[in-house]
Amino acid sequence: MKLSRRYEAIPPSGTMAVVQKAALLKRQGIDVVSFAAGEPDFDTPPAIVAAMAQAATSGETRYPAVLGLPALREAIAAKATRRYGVPFTAASAIVTPGAKFALWAAFQALVDPGDEVLVPTPCWVSYGPQIAMAQGVMVPVPCAPPDFELDLEAFERAITPRTVGLVLSLPMNPTGRLVARETLAKLAALALRHDLWIVSDDLYADLCWGQHDGRVSGAALFDAHPEVRDRVVIVDGPSKSHAMTGWRVGWALVPDALVAPFSLLLGQIATGVTTFAQHGALQALTGDHAFLDAWNDAYRRRAHLVVDGLQALGLPTALPEGAFYALADVRSLIHPTAAHPTLADDVAIATQWLDHAHVAVVPGSAFHAPGFVRLSFACSEARIAEGLARLRHLIGNPP
Numbered sequence: 001m002k003l004s005r006r007y008e009a010i011p012p013s014g015t016m017a018v019v020q021k022a023a024l025l026k027r028q029g030i031d032v033v034s035f036a037a038g039e040p041d042f043d044t045p046p047a048i049v050a051a052m053a054q055a056a057t058s059g060e061t062r063y064p065a066v067l068g069l070p071a072l073r074e075a076i077a078a079k080a081t082r083r084y085g086v087p088f089t090a091a092s093a094i095v096t097p098g099a100k101f102a103l104w105a106a107f108q109a110l111v112d113p114g115d116e117v118l119v120p121t122p123c124w125v126s127y128g129p130q131i132a133m134a135q136g137v138m139v140p141v142p143c144a145p146p147d148f149e150l151d152l153e154a155f156e157r158a159i160t161p162r163t164v165g166l167v168l169s170l171p172m173n174p175t176g177r178l179v180a181r182e183t184l185a186k187l188a189a190l191a192l193r194h195d196l197w198i199v200s201d202d203l204y205a206d207l208c209w210g211q212h213d214g215r216v217s218g219a220a221l222f223d224a225h226p227e228v229r230d231r232v233v234i235v236d237g238p239s240k241s242h243a244m245t246g247w248r249v250g251w252a253l254v255p256d257a258l259v260a261p262f263s264l265l266l267g268q269i270a271t272g273v274t275t276f277a278q279h280g281a282l283q284a285l286t287g288d289h290a291f292l293d294a295w296n297d298a299y300r301r302r303a304h305l306v307v308d309g310l311q312a313l314g315l316p317t318a319l320p321e322g323a324f325y326a327l328a329d330v331r332s333l334i335h336p337t338a339a340h341p342t343l344a345d346d347v348a349i350a351t352q353w354l355d356h357a358h359v360a361v362v363p364g365s366a367f368h369a370p371g372f373v374r375l376s377f378a379c380s381e382a383r384i385a386e387g388l389a390r391l392r393h394l395i396g397n398p399p
């Protein structure tokens with residue numbers, strides 16, 4: 001059967017093989033220490049589950065309003081007003097099936113064939129394919145190790161007459177890094193100067209457990225230049241902050257011009273988001289958040305454990321400031337020999353760690369970070385210690 005050219009143009013993931021192999025080993029009963037998860041190891045808080053169940057059993061099971069439950073849209077706008085310090089109305093808040101759909105819809109609405117979108121790298125795996133689905137071109141703007149600081153000059157250099165916008169996600173997946181407050185202000189000014197839109201993926205903005213003075217998340221985007229707001233699409237949701245990855249609820253806060261495109265895309269493709277799941281999300285936004293402090297404390301402790309352990313193995317790793325990922329520099333391990341001619345890149349390192357230590361990580365090339373691997377610390381301190389011990393043994397006794 002002939003597949004469409006549009007489909008063929010979407011770049012395949014070259015790294016899923018390692019992740020799939022880890023799942024296979026686990027199914028075979030092998031004790032794999034997984035640092036590969038892109039989701040919290042905590043359970044959705046019971047009050048949220050109860051609100052969803054209550055809605056489902058009391059008949060909230062019919063088609064949803066396309067743009068979302070009015071009460072949820074109000075709660076999203078209220079949270080955004082608190083977080084960003086500029087007023088948002090429910091009319092600009094649109095509920096989507098996960099943050100991922102919101103990102104896809106934004107690119108569908110904003111990108112024409114051949115348009116260029118600047119994305120600081122390392123970056124999350126789906127921006128490139130989603131921009132490609134809109135027939136645009138993702139232009140990577142590298143943030144250099146060891147700190148992965150956003151490079152304003154690199155942004156300026158990357159701008160061409162085809163540049164239409166840029167994507168931000170702070171804290172970043174896969175580095176967990178924030179940005180200096182003045183850099184974010186200058187980036188907002190750059191967007192204004194060059195007439196660019198910004199998609200701000202703030203999915204991890206509630207997970208800033210390492211935040212200190214002068215380092216900020218996407219929540220600070222409007223601080224210096226509130227006028228940038230007319231050109232910003234905010235993408236957010238409870239998937240990571242409330243351990244709700246399987247609920248498939250997210251949202252966007254969009255400028256007026258984007259409400260109609262989002263409505264069209266949602267209406268024709270998804271009809272909206274599962275009605276009773278939206279009631280759970282409403283509880284997530286309006287209920288008690290005390291659990292988040294405990295979770296963030298756990299992430300902070302784990303981050304130090306992971307980074308100290310990796311540094312002790314001779315693998316430089318920037319200390320994350322949020323999210324639950326660390327990006328380790330494994331370039332010192334990449335040296336193909338006659339015995340191991342294939343140990344040529346981060347995919348080979350991740351495969352070796354999985355095969356010989358039963359430790360799963362995601363190769364950095366998935367995130368435009370060749371020579372690095374991403375470790376998720378959404379697992380217990382005991383598992384982190386076990387995984388690091390296995391890696392110490394492997395690196396000390398290479399196969």
Ligand SMILES: Cc1ncc(COP(=O)(O)O)c(C=O)c1O
Pocket residue numbers: 038097098099100101124169173201203237239245249250
């Ligand atoms: C940076 C980033 N944005 C968006 C998403 C997608 O979120 P959701 O599960 O709400 O669709 C992820 C999931 O891993 C992510 O890491």
